Amino acid sequence: MQFPEDDNGQMLAAMADAGIDLTQSIEVDFFLVFDDQRDAESALEALSQKDMQGELELNFDEESTKWEVIVCLQMVPEYATLVAKETELNNFAKEFDGISDGWGVMQNQASDNEFADDDHVHTEHCKH
Incomplete structure (x- = not known):
């Protein structure tokens, strides 16, 4: 799979290299950053009023x-979709004197069954 030569493309390439299936829906965290607590709380309140399928955290x-x-949104991590959502959230954050600070995913997703066994002993034959 090839990705554009920018931060989002590099992140997707790293995810693919780590074995994350980019055709499946996963939890993607988008980060909005604010200098002032009241601005962040106002943005959080406004986001909670939107009909958005996801979780919010301050x-x-x-x-x-x-x-x-x-x-935190459940979505298929496609380049164009991620860029569009990041742009949308950045424009939203600007209304509250904030900015978007990118996105990320947790390395171990719920669908990563191969990592579910905490008693697993890693050997030279492991493929993860």
């Missing part, structure tokens, strides 16, 4: 001292 990042709204 976090304070002590390292960056910024507020982060995480928008």
